[in-house]
Amino acid sequence: MHERSLIRSLLRQVEQIVAVEGGGKVTEIRVQVGDLSGVEPLLFQTAFDDMVPSVFSSDCRLALEIVPVTAVCSECEHQFEIVDFQFRCPECQTKSVQVIQGDEVTLISVSINSNNSIEGVAS
Template identity: 45%
Template sequence: MHEMSLVRSLLRQVEDLLIEHGGESVSAIHVEMGPLSGVDRVLIELAFEQLVVTTFCADARLVIDEIPLSARCRDCQTEFNLEDFRFVCPQCDSQQVQITGGDEFRLLEVEIETADRCRASQEEKPCCEARA
């Protein structure tokens, strides 16, 4: 189970973004996973639940977008979703298939809360500078 280390890395990146953008807190973390991401959704959620309370993102909710495994045929350029792990083009039967999605665990976007008083000077003086 490597989900703990992946979620730890995810939260560290989110904390860095929070500091970089001068936020007060994180309200949502959007991630994407697919059939070849090498992660299990339940284990990711469990790891997140355990680790998030130890970070600056304690109030954040994790939003998981599950996407299909998608590919492009290198021979006829057809784009298609794979229903199983048989890497064959449905159009021309070629096995020269390139994966285009669903094989990574991706951080899509982060929603952070910023204090209104700081908005004008966010670039130069982040609200959470003291925390950093």
């Protein structure tokens, strides 16, 4: 299952952060999931709940943020949000567009001991 392997690498990433920070109890893991990442939020949550007790405390929470798909036009460099999978520049109508956001799963922050939030850990 796609979600399980994502959670596995996510938990490994968090473990490293906790080790660098000198340990502590992880209370929340905040993750951004792109609309195009192919991740089913419900399956992601289920896999997380299933796997987190073996690594961290079972009351460690997953906070999911769904991010819209953003693309940039390779002709006029216009940036726009992709709606309904319309991969076409709204300015010049070219279909040569590049997705710059929304196709990945990104770790945003990790809360350790509830009063200690580490920001900017995106890889």
